[in-house]
Amino acid sequence: MSTNEDEKGSRADLGGTYTFAGNALTVNRLGYGAMQLAGPGVFGPPKDEAQALAVLREAIEKGVNHIDTSDFYGPYVTNEIIRKALHPYPDDLVIVTKVGALRGEDGSWNPAMSAEDLTKAIHGNLERLGIDSLDVVNLRSMGDIHQPAEGSLEEPLSVLIDLKKQGLIRHLGLSNVTPKQLSQAQEMTEIVCVQNHYNLVHRADDHFMDELAHQGIAYVPFFPLGGFSPIQSNALAAVAEALGATSMQVALAWLLQRSPNILLIPGTSSLGHLRENLAAADLTLPEEVVTELNAITDKSLPKA
Template structure:
């Protein structure tokens, strides 16, 4: 019988509801957390509840989330998969600055390894900057070659790619195997439908971000109505829809609150029947 609660990420099986560490940093993903001890507690509670996939980056803070992860969880459980991303750095004014040269990427990887206390990263996503709203058609080959070289050196075990088109994924696959794609996708932002299905056929994970991003007020009202009927929050319903949408979708909801963590993990038991799925799919067609 197929285990629908897990999916391969590289050569590891991870639970389909993971944890995104971004919100552990301060406002604007910059500076220290509002409550250091609470941040540690959330990380420990997530792992204690069975989460074995944590998404992070050394440009969150910068350096904040990785240091928290190490303080809270090292020595790491054997089944825990830590996934980071490269491609940016933070300015002193909290700005996001592209850092995509080979030297930038190597420095970024070294920072991640040092702050997490690791000799190698299990998965590294190459995060392209896009245009602020989604991917552009920029070449991906230089960055992917740089990551592939670090993979050959044993510093990276598996490589993913983020904020990209299907054509960019295909170009990256000419250079190295890709184990996951991380893009914006949700009930109303459905541009990756074909890509998700193609990745599922290849056994490649898809990790959506912004599960409530891009909704119009009317669409938000429709989602709220469905959520009210199901006695759940809109975020829970949006995440449950993603889990049912395709078996290769992995969630990485983030929070700095124990209560919200419990709500996110409860999505695993939220059942959407065919009627609920049809109603949610129709939300995406509401202007």
């Protein structure tokens, strides 16, 4: 999607901007993840579709121009809601989707890396979003999000490269991958972003992220607020109280300050939480606070 400078200039920059994909895409660093627009367990329709539509529309009004989604959310639900809420899309909106999984009838998440599965997924995303070409497609490697498994992505990535040559995809990224897998993928095509598990307390990707920043590749942490296990600790709560902010705002602000190549996609189905998340872009953490937050690890979290 091309950038309309007049329209872009009329909305706030959330967390500043970042340009990636060979200077082809510029987005505000604080975006929106659509996963929670689906029903419980990211399965089925939302409890309140009107609220879901309102969340998307307000996100765009407030300056969000980077939305992360997938046809396997729901499945199909989030893309259909995005189209209903926002189509025709703003010129500067970047929609990023991912492929590599299918949902079972029981809500399970199952790998779907065959040529047939991937081709069907790309066409499904295009149809439900109502567009002719996808801005960015992430190849999602399923498995343990805490320690992605090594394994060749050559075959599925080759399928996506062919679809890119057909004009159905503009740029390619990877999700839930290792540095070795990135290097192997880069021998085949340009990779513009990596989407891995990372947040204030889960920081296994620290060195990987720094290398990506050096290469000019965007890093998009999924579950920036903990996902299905929200980040909570006494230390984080104390910092937030001292700053007059919420714990989640502090966690998002910490990510924005962690590295300039981080693009955030916190998700919510609540207008109140959306406004809270977006306000994190205005929160600057003093150096001593960052040092205190850096000392928080997953070992400091309350045990379930």
